[in-house]
Amino acid sequence: MLALMFAAVAAGLSPPVVPGDRIAWLGGTLVEQEIRSGDWEFEIARAFPGGKIIIRNLGWSGDTLLGEARAGFGSPTEGFKALVSQTMAMKPTVIWLQYGTNEAFAESLDIKEFRSRYERLLDALSPSKARFVLVIPPPVESRPSPLPDPGAVNGRLARIADEIRSLAASKGCSVVSLEKLWEGSPAGQTTNGLQMTPGGYRSTAAAFTKALGLASTTPTPLELANDGKETIDKFLPSPGNPRLVRTTGLGQGSHELLIDGEAVASADAAAWKEGVMVSKGAPWAQAASLREKIVAKNMQFFHRWRPQNETYLFGFRKHEQGNNAREIPQFDPFIEKAEAEIDRLSVPASVRYQIRKVSS
Template identity: 25%
Template sequence: MNKGRKTVLNSMIRQIHCVVVSLLCGVAVSTACAESPIRPGDRIAIVGNTFADQLRIHGYLETMLLQQWPDNPVAIRNLGWGGDMLNARDRPTNFPNEEETLTAHRTDVIIACFGMGESFAGEDGVQSFQAAVDAFIKSLEGKQYNGKSQVRLILVSPIANEPLGKLTPRHEQRNSELSAYSQAMSEVAIAAEVPFIDLYQTSRYLIDERVGPNFTTNGIHLNPYGYWAVSHYLFRDLVQDDLASVQPPWRISVDAADLTVQAHGIDVSDTARTEAGLTFRATELIAPTLPPPTDEDVPPQLHHFRDSMTIANLPPGTYELAIDDVSVATANHDEWARGIIIDTSPAHQAAEALRRAVNDKNLQFTYSWKALNQVHIVGERKKSPSGRALPAEVIEFNRLAEKRDANLRDAIQRETRNWRVSRIEL
């Protein structure tokens, strides 16, 4: 097979694989629950292992959920704890009771991420894990943390094990075990009519694509890029019955010859030709996508999560796109005709600022919920000035988290901006 035909075939296989994974993820959720797992205005608590805990410091999933319903945003508290398992969730002395925290947050829905730590028990531990999942589901029956309705539950499987050479000598065996535990969780969820999201299959597919950076630091703990990638799929499964309003990324296509424009995600008006190129005004109808935290090329199946612009029939030369006089992208006429990723615009910078605000809110809550120095709580410094001040400081940090929550609502903006494409001399 020649190189060109092989490249085309591989591209077709990747596209088909992507569709299959998306369908599998959708089936995993919809089989267990007819409604969208997350709804506008939900007050959400995330519990579970290191995967859950680290969601709070990257902020991609929470930012996407906030952008989904700007007029009625969700509110999230992350109670994840590194190393947690369903039957091993130890906490320090005098640590706040989880039910009290869930009640204080008026929790509507719990996203529970388990199975990674349990999977180290191997095939022999699958039945015990199933029993633990079933007991966990039953433990939430009748609980009304929001004071009006039974709390809803969403179960999330562990991710796959990424092969990283000497760091992961047993990755094939580990993936066999992780697959078994994910399947076990799925069976319990379906029987209990609880939504289940299979991140094992999704992450296994992403990890098997060797284009782009690694997803994990050690095979099982996602790095920032891994959280960016996996959060896109997790987000879509969480709002899977609201997919009609889950808009694809911005897609702008301009014909420089006749000034016709096709656009999705923004509304284009006042298109005009200039001596150096063209200009138009664009009103943002949906939020921009968050750029990946890497300078490396991302795999082909992740391209459709990124905003892009195509300009056909530009005269030969190099052209710069500026939005509100901010330089965003520079490429030659052939590159513009093929399409350019747009992810450094003022709107994208605002989305990144929102993500940083999300992370700051989560940090304030962590300070209020997970005191970092136990010696001031139960140790020798309990009666010191700093120890005596700690309860009031905890209350203040919680107040700051609540205030940050309110501020996030105002940080979701849609603007009308001036776009300009101009030929430049290099």
């Protein structure tokens, strides 16, 4: 967190996220579908243990700066009004705007018009008094034939990225660039160059947190004194990511590591001296619970703000079932309870590490 704050101060800008923030996250499919994995949001939660950060994912497939995809049965103008009203209703302290991907598919991209539309949206959202964070979208991932070469689209995305930086500088907004989102991950994180695979958000989580400027949350090697004392880590591990555990002074034979009484790894004395990779036990179980709670909260919020039968509840057929609209706010206490649990789970619990000899 300190590294993030220092970088922001050095640039004279507010950081993308600070403890206590209420984030409204706008954008297209890449934003919207993150609710199913929760991996990017998980990384934010574990980077700020007990930080009481609330994330309202308002992503919408096909979204643009005009909000046309949000229009429903209305006109494109209604879509823009919906985009603004949906965001303002969240009472955000910071708004992340992740636009440019869909606009880049227009072969006749007018970069001046793109900027004008962006400025119009920022002006419409300015009464919120929220900080603006302009997120530069990632390039389209290159995928095998028959999918087309993304070179032309990525060329337009590069122009869009430059324009976003220029706009941010003129408005005093922070910028988060996802231009290197695919670096460090194996190929094939998307199904078609745009939509993530089920594991794509997890594979790119490290690049995402780096783009946000978050301080490293990679667990350091644990030098185990084998005194049975409880240990509290600074951050939770990421699910599936191992941690190196070392200890010395063991006699010959096989020894197993217990975390809160659960045997999680076994090796001989020489291996423990060099270090053994551990990826299960209480800390990882807590991390998995945190991620699961984030996904559950996201789905509850999704049904809160985008109920499946919206036309019957609030639209032109509300005369048929509009009386059920009163049930939609009943999601709120469940969402608030889940967010309190997310905040609790983001704080690493104390755990007891012990080494026990199992054979000579």
